[in-house]
Amino acid sequence: MRRVAIIGAATTKFKSRWLDRTYYELAYDVTKEVLADAGIGKDRIDSCVYGMYNDLFARQYQPDLFAHDYIGMAPRPAVRVNTGGATGGSAIRMGMAEVASGMSDVTLVLGVEKCNDCFNYEAGITTPEVLKSINYTADMTYEFPTGRTAASVFALAVIAHQEKYGGLPTREQMAKVSVKNHRNAVKNPVAQSPKLLTVEDVINARMISYPFGFYDNCLYTEGAAAVILASEDVARKLCPKPIWITGVGAALDWAFLGNRPNLYEFHSSREAAVRAYKMAGITNPRREIDLAELHDAFTGTEIMAYEDCLFCEPGEGGKLIDQEVVEPWGDLPVNLSGGLIGCGHAVGATGIMQTVEVVMHLRGEAGERQVKEARRGLVQSIGGIANAWTVVLILEKEV
Amino acid sequence: MPTKIDAQKWYERNSKRIGVPVDLIRQNYREEFEGEKDIGEPLEIPDKMEVFYKYTYGQQSRFFREIRENQKLYGARCKKCGKVFCPPRAGCPHCFEDTEWLPLEGTGTLVTYTIVYFSNSVFARKVPFVCGYVKLDGTDFLILQSIYMDDVEKARPGMRVKVCYQEERDGRITDIYFTPVDE
Numbered sequence A: 001m002r003r004v005a006i007i008g009a010a011t012t013k014f015k016s017r018w019l020d021r022t023y024y025e026l027a028y029d030v031t032k033e034v035l036a037d038a039g040i041g042k043d044r045i046d047s048c049v050y051g052m053y054n055d056l057f058a059r060q061y062q063p064d065l066f067a068h069d070y071i072g073m074a075p076r077p078a079v080r081v082n083t084g085g086a087t088g089g090s091a092i093r094m095g096m097a098e099v100a101s102g103m104s105d106v107t108l109v110l111g112v113e114k115c116n117d118c119f120n121y122e123a124g125i126t127t128p129e130v131l132k133s134i135n136y137t138a139d140m141t142y143e144f145p146t147g148r149t150a151a152s153v154f155a156l157a158v159i160a161h162q163e164k165y166g167g168l169p170t171r172e173q174m175a176k177v178s179v180k181n182h183r184n185a186v187k188n189p190v191a192q193s194p195k196l197l198t199v200e201d202v203i204n205a206r207m208i209s210y211p212f213g214f215y216d217n218c219l220y221t222e223g224a225a226a227v228i229l230a231s232e233d234v235a236r237k238l239c240p241k242p243i244w245i246t247g248v249g250a251a252l253d254w255a256f257l258g259n260r261p262n263l264y265e266f267h268s269s270r271e272a273a274v275r276a277y278k279m280a281g282i283t284n285p286r287r288e289i290d291l292a293e294l295h296d297a298f299t300g301t302e303i304m305a306y307e308d309c310l311f312c313e314p315g316e317g318g319k320l321i322d323q324e325v326v327e328p329w330g331d332l333p334v335n336l337s338g339g340l341i342g343c344g345h346a347v348g349a350t351g352i353m354q355t356v357e358v359v360m361h362l363r364g365e366a367g368e369r370q371v372k373e374a375r376r377g378l379v380q381s382i383g384g385i386a387n388a389w390t391v392v393l394i395l396e397k398e399v
Numbered sequence B: 001m002p003t004k005i006d007a008q009k010w011y012e013r014n015s016k017r018i019g020v021p022v023d024l025i026r027q028n029y030r031e032e033f034e035g036e037k038d039i040g041e042p043l044e045i046p047d048k049m050e051v052f053y054k055y056t057y058g059q060q061s062r063f064f065r066e067i068r069e070n071q072k073l074y075g076a077r078c079k080k081c082g083k084v085f086c087p088p089r090a091g092c093p094h095c096f097e098d099t100e101w102l103p104l105e106g107t108g109t110l111v112t113y114t115i116v117y118f119s120n121s122v123f124a125r126k127v128p129f130v131c132g133y134v135k136l137d138g139t140d141f142l143i144l145q146s147i148y149m150d151d152v153e154k155a156r157p158g159m160r161v162k163v164c165y166q167e168e169r170d171g172r173i174t175d176i177y178f179t180p181v182d183e
């Protein structure tokens, strides 16, 4: 396998509604930005991978065709990836395969999503219709008709975790994750929901799906993010600060949760982390990783992700937030971008946005959010019914 | 001179086209037609995506017909490893062996649950409700279902439940639900 570097990275503003942009216009904007960041013209791009999740959001099947057209990439080969919330991570993994295999020297990986064109006329708001579009990804025969939502399915896992580990994570621990991620978003100019909240604000917010309240949930977001991947030869010629993808791990678990051995851990997340660590030669992730962007779709699942990424023992994830290890001033900051809760969840773009965040830290270009002496970072992307898919990426700067 | 379009007729045409009452269309597009809009401002348009189905349950058909016609719950047992699936499947994914039908008692244990306070357009009027994974007695895996309870906050992992059948059954999984068993 050839080494693969990230030589360009860009994210549009993440916000609830881009009323003045369609999805392919957002793809166009972010392509322009990422080419400028890499300092190359589009002629250098050999192939494209598109991360786009929901055709019902887009009101369009095969939206990648039109994005490809809009950014003028014809007739290059391109493929679209859709693994739910993990789409961004999966798209980077597929782009990496293009370059590592030698099929391409330079590959554009672009994620874009626009959810809030969905609209519930009766309620006069978008959310119930957005949720409906997401729910069509549940098994239509056995699970969609029960009325469960994405929040419910992750809530089921957190309740199972609490049942297994004596009530952990606690309500307070989950609330602290929300406070942290909203606060981190304050320093991120592209974030959708920068907020200074208290633990009480989070606990007292209206209930969405027990035990998650309003601020325990990620946001619905519109936006785009992109990276340009290159082979070592090309990266050394074109890029002063290449960031290397030194590890990648992916897994897809049983989608009917009832078939999993238990519901208190996410097996795909554990599997993906183990594979990525093996490839990157990491034996003590807690010590060897300087920052992580985890898929905090919900506060409780960020805490479960600490465990599934082997940052701590099973059941002890809540300690990392109590001991401030994952705060910006701790020794393993998590979700400095604000994550899905603070920066936003533009599904197909999310994992790429989080990769861009880690790239900025490793380059030393993260501004106010910059982690001192960041050498190695982790990105986790999850998707599908209660973490069916996970992709974990390990990024490193030249040493 | 170009003629101006009649807003009321636009509301009516679009109400009919997407099947949303005309007053809701008017309410959500009033600004477009009755406010001041610059010609280049973003323009929003009503639409929907719709497909009709007459879908098959394939090898799971008997499961749904037993519920609808006989108010009986069936699982599927692997002829090799003996594991029992409910929801049923025709073949075991562990052994690649056929399964056989097995009648179930319909009692089970709630393994994990949540209380849904906010749901999608289809279920918005039903909240709050409990849904959770139930391990049916005699099976090896879990089924996701609604648990009907007077007091939703009394739901707990480990709670014993039993299957109940709707009076009006359609051949869909919602023909069944669970209720707590007093023990």
Ligand SMILES: [Zn+2]
Pocket: B078, B079, B080, B081, B082, B083, B092, B093, B094, B095, B096, B097
């Ligand atoms: Zn078997």
